Amino acid sequence: MIVSPSPQLARIRTRFREEFAGEGSGGEPRLFFAPGRVNLVGAHLDYSGGDVLPMAVDRGVYAAVRAENDDRIRLVSLDQELEVDLPFTAVPERADADLGWTAYPIGVWQQFVARTGVRQGFTAVVGGDLPMASGLSSSAALEVAIAVALDALAETQLDHETLARLAHAAEREFVGVNCGIMDQFASALCRPGHALWLRCADQTYEHLPLSADACEVVVMDTRKPRQLADSMFNQRVDECAAAFAALSAAVGERACLAHFTPAELEAAVVEPRDVYLRARHVVTEMGRIARAVEALRRGDIAVVGAMLTESHRSTATDYAVSCDELDVVTAAACEVRGVYGARLTGAGFGGCAIALAEPGTADRLQAHVTEVFERRFGVTPAFDLLRPGLGAREIV
Ligand code: GLA
Numbered sequence: 001m002i003v004s005p006s007p008q009l010a011r012i013r014t015r016f017r018e019e020f021a022g023e024g025s026g027g028e029p030r031l032f033f034a035p036g037r038v039n040l041v042g043a044h045l046d047y048s049g050g051d052v053l054p055m056a057v058d059r060g061v062y063a064a065v066r067a068e069n070d071d072r073i074r075l076v077s078l079d080q081e082l083e084v085d086l087p088f089t090a091v092p093e094r095a096d097a098d099l100g101w102t103a104y105p106i107g108v109w110q111q112f113v114a115r116t117g118v119r120q121g122f123t124a125v126v127g128g129d130l131p132m133a134s135g136l137s138s139s140a141a142l143e144v145a146i147a148v149a150l151d152a153l154a155e156t157q158l159d160h161e162t163l164a165r166l167a168h169a170a171e172r173e174f175v176g177v178n179c180g181i182m183d184q185f186a187s188a189l190c191r192p193g194h195a196l197w198l199r200c201a202d203q204t205y206e207h208l209p210l211s212a213d214a215c216e217v218v219v220m221d222t223r224k225p226r227q228l229a230d231s232m233f234n235q236r237v238d239e240c241a242a243a244f245a246a247l248s249a250a251v252g253e254r255a256c257l258a259h260f261t262p263a264e265l266e267a268a269v270v271e272p273r274d275v276y277l278r279a280r281h282v283v284t285e286m287g288r289i290a291r292a293v294e295a296l297r298r299g300d301i302a303v304v305g306a307m308l309t310e311s312h313r314s315t316a317t318d319y320a321v322s323c324d325e326l327d328v329v330t331a332a333a334c335e336v337r338g339v340y341g342a343r344l345t346g347a348g349f350g351g352c353a354i355a356l357a358e359p360g361t362a363d364r365l366q367a368h369v370t371e372v373f374e375r376r377f378g379v380t381p382a383f384d385l386l387r388p389g390l391g392a393r394e395i396v
Helices: 009-021 097-116 139-155 160-175 182-189 230-250 263-265 273-298 300-316 324-334 362-377
Strands: 028-041 052-067 072-077 084-087 123-127 194-199 204-209 216-221 339-344 351-358 382-386 394-395
Touching: 009 028, 009 052, 009 072, 009 139, 028 182, 052 139, 052 182, 052 382, 052 394, 072 097, 084 097, 097 123, 097 139, 097 160, 123 139, 139 160, 139 182, 139 394, 160 182, 194 273, 194 339, 204 273, 216 324, 216 362, 230 263, 230 273, 263 273, 300 324, 300 339, 300 351, 300 394, 324 339, 324 351, 324 362, 351 362, 362 382
Parallel strands: 072 123
Antiparallel strands: 028 052, 028 394, 052 123, 052 194, 072 084, 194 204, 216 351, 216 382, 339 351
16 A cells, blocks of 8 residues: 655654754654544444454554653644643643643653653654544544654563553543543554454454455544533443443343343343443444454455444434434435445544445545535535554654
């Protein structure tokens, strides 16, 4: 695959020179990249111990990073105004709101120190080319880019699985977001030409072939803000915990909610109805993952696409994380020739959906979906075209 360098790469280099050439250790930074991801099937399963099936896209976060001999962390972003220049002694136990986006790299540094004992100062300029707040996991990509960088600069030779765990711990323990493991694992572990079948219950995984030439991913931005996304997300986490407790009492212990079968759920009484519906999404989504995995082994992307569409339906009806805009955009996309399937991306509650399509479909899709969407909502959605991408790495 030919990889054309992102304009962000040149920009972070230039900005680094402008801001830091004469400061600190003075040398040239090294360059790192970590991708964003789309999750094909396995919506909202990671925190219920289920399986997920993400693939890396050709966009993500770039970081120009240099080791320093002083005890300071300096961070600059191309996309955010906030900058920090912080002595180690001023790094709090847990992030506060003042740290803004810098909580992610600082959290990774804190976890890196805890794991390796290496307390090295560093300067980083970062910049991303993922569509903003699209549900393609830019914060995990930032964490993983910094984790890969700190490991390379300190020559600690941690494997990518360890770096994924470290990035995830940073998000949970320092930033304070109770997220599942999918995003950091996807960004750190995805390989070119493959989707990642990740079993979240025991954190084992397998790379399944998905040829980079076989599909494109169209991101469709409904422009509907993600209202209440955080509180609704936490509510779903609580509902799944309630379903797990009810099923464990009725059926017997399992490691996690995703390990109950649809038949066990139907035989048990899980109440209230909302909690039963959340559980129904989780246990049936495991079946869709299994079918998508089998389809990938056969190279049958049409079936993978059908699973995306079924997954959307289930997240809309049973899991209740969709909205009219996401339902319309995905249904309209599925009417277009060459589209394998479509579903909301990220946590849902507004924001973006993705369509998995045959290469060369994007223009046709944009024309049709725009027409349908404008007619219904009087709003023009935005589109972006992504392709399967490379994994997290140093750019040399
Ligand atoms: C967000 C979370 C992920 C995952 C998805 C839903 O992106 O960060 O861990 O739960 O929602 O699939």
